[in-house]
Amino acid sequence: MSRVCTICSHEQGDDIDRALVMGLPNRRIAAQYGTTEQAVRRHKDKHLPTLLAESQRHVRADTLMARLEHYTHSAxxxxxxxxxxxxxxxxxxxxxxxxxxxxLQERLIGEIKDTATVNVLVAPEWLQLRTALLDILQPFPEVRALVAGELVRLEAAA
Ligand SMILES: [Zn+2]
Known part of the structure; x- marks a missing residue:
């Protein structure tokens, strides 16, 4: 017996996937999108890994970076x-x-370095995102210093 996944067929399915990728609790996602915790968990276990794998294979680096920028804005x-x-x-x-x-960007950049010749660290989107991130973190100097240090390390390794 196969049941239709209510998350895959949900009209805000993309938003739900995004919330899952951001690590929000299943319970909160279920409440926010008017579905059940069980449906969210089932989708997360059975469908999300495939969706992510597909998007990682098919979506170009700039699109992924744009998505990450979107998550940055949401957060x-x-x-x-x-x-x-x-x-x-x-x-x-x-x-x-x-x-x-x-x-996540660090991992993404690592994968790109393994498979492609694109240097995302000089892409305008990256530079925008980098600035936005450090800006956002301004009220949190300790976190900001950690992130900035990590960025410098990444860029030096590129
Ligand atoms: Zn599903």
Whole structure:
């Protein structure tokens, strides 16, 4: 018996995938998109890895970087809202996601270096994102220093 996946057929399925990639809890995603935790978990286990693998194979580096930039904006806006309402735990979670995005970029850059000749570190999108990231992290000097150090290391290795 095969059941249709309610997340794959969900009209905001892309947003749900994005939320999963950002590591938001299944319960929160289910609540936000009016679905069940079980459906989210099932989709995450069975379909998301395939979707990610496909997109990694097919999507060009610039598109991926643009997506990461989109995540950066999302995390930034979550952080701003959370700070305005004094919800520092959520603000901190958003910061953590921003750091994870940098880690993801590092992995992405590693893969690109293995397989292609594109140097994303000189792409305008990268430079924009780099500036945006450091900007966003300004109120958090310790995290900013860590990220900046990592960027310098990455760029030196490129
Ligand atoms: Zn699915």
């Amino acid at each position: 930034h806006s979550i952080r701003t809202k959370a700070e305005k309402s004094g919800d520092l735990r959520t603000a901190l979670a958003a910061i953590r996601e921003l750091v994870r995005i940098v880690e």
